[in-house]
Amino acid sequence: MNHISTPPGLGRRSFLRYAGTGAAVVAAGSAVPLLTGCGTNDGTAKVGTGSNGGKFALKIAWIPNSEYAGIFLGAEDGFYAKQGLTVEVQPGGPNSTVIPLVTTDRVNMGIEAIPENVATAVARGAKLKIVGAGLQKSPECWVSLASNPVKSPKDIEGKKLGITLAGKNTALVFMKRNGVDVSKVKLVPIQFDPAPLAAREVDAIWGFASSQPVSLALRGIKTHVMPLADFGFNRMQNVFFVSQKTLDDSAARENARKFMTASRQGWEAALRDHKHSADVIMKKYGAKLGLKHEEEIKTLAAFAPYVTGPDTESKGLFWMSDALIEQTITGLSSIGIKADKSLFTNELLGG
Template sequence: MMKTFSAPLLAAAAVICATSAQADEEVTLRLKWLTQAQFAGPYVAEAMGFYDEEGLDVTIQPGGPNINVETMVASGANTFGIASGTEGVLASRAKGLPIKAIGIDQQVTPYVYVTKPDSGIKTAADFKGKKVATWFTGPQYVLYSVLAANGIEQSDVNIISQSVTLQPFIDGEFDVATATLYNEYNTLLAKGLTDLVVISPEDSGMVSQQDAIITSDKMIAEKPEVVQGFLDATLRGWKYAFEHPEEAIDMVMDAGTGLDRDHQTKMLEKVQELMTGTTGTSEGLGYLNMDAISTIEKNLVKYKAIDESVDITTAFDSSFWENVPAEYKTVAK
């Protein structure tokens, strides 16, 4: 005999089915670099089940010096990415890549250029005729702008692709290395290079926001609820990481291999400074500072780091960030 079900039971079953279908939404997140505390937010969101609560099955895939996150997301190979920064997103959009940033992690410039005291290099104006290494995953656009701001043609500098390790710099294979304040710079100090000359892009008027959270135009158009859920959970993960740093480091260590806990702890502390500095405190984690983005776009065009102007509203969409619950964007004191 066929069983019949009441309307409430049928409705409940429909909700369960819908929830199950939502939970099966598989997405990938491509990182710009290897597994480390720089990406603690997503790893915490995964380990704590924040993505699960949004109905997402997220696979986090590490990157490296030879992976262009913007290209991976634009092609559909990855759903989301922690990509380069404002410059990289604008340059990608100028090339016609259909990607948008929905948030930016680091509100303060994380890059510096380092050189040894005997190099004779004191400022970026001294880069002419020198071997300068940087990563070609976005930071190259910061370097291009710094060179132009100092009246130096790119062809007047031997620009070298920088690898994961700074051993070639230590060995004297090039004059200037690019370092992040939360990673490579600490590594150099730990190796005894405590007398380095440190040159900031900001010395040349280049303010660079980094680690853009990106997705494709296609995802935004077809699955905005997935995009919103991903951003909600990611920023919630960062909030938890900063409020529970020891737990966060545990989760990063579990996700990676060969990581040094002390180094990762120092990295998370510096990343928190970069993410909560300036507008990261006044506005909240992941804030898209459209005024700053507009200034960077103008500088990129002015200094010919990109060939043509870009409408920033085609490259950055702040609507998702605005809809993230306020409590996920604020770190407790």
């Protein structure tokens, strides 16, 4: 089979951000085969509503890796089976879409890396709801060398910053909201490869905490990460979403609720044991996709702090607090995306 390949240095979350802007990305390779916690579906036949014999199809936005560790542990460690579900995970990748499969009932649920994709679809008439936040905190960040760290927005002034085309608008909004004099900043166009930072051609780069810093760490380069969320610019990411039709059908809604319950348990297990998560991912998908065991462990370790939030200890993972919803709406508005509270519901999480 052909492996999915991406342009050099193109991080998985970075790729999704880039592709989401409508930019043309050329990537070789064919679609990855379906990954099942048993069962198959080619993604063309409608799954429909109702209990469907406990079969549940999920579409993820990117290739199987530690970013979805809790999902794979949900299948491997039997959490879905205990809920009476047979879960099929349809992988994503270059030019792979999620929203159309949910809106046309070809899968029961989808995970989108960024909420703006769902919000935009809803604004265009799609009947969708975000039902959980895989990431309570956005991993978008400024990455600098530990020997010359950028620790606060004001530190950006006088610096040379490597910025991707896709990240430029959000970066400018962030700087203006934090009182940075943009005229004192030099923006240098870069791709997603952190090489310009490693070579000290720039002082910091725009990136994701679970991507470029991990890549550099594996090369022995220590970095400092400044998350945008720590400075008033946050929105939930890796959002779970379903169609309104699913929520309106009692049997389909119950299956979706069971899926979210087991997925929470899977993620709790993943957060407890990063090595076990990496072992599962490598055993099932690593050889086919060219994943590296050490990188998957380090990626999950970098990813983990963004999965939990102030309310997840009492309310459980994926919970969307009023504060997080407001932060997300504000963050989307800042980059020109309209959304309101009706886009979000905790009803599948016991809310």
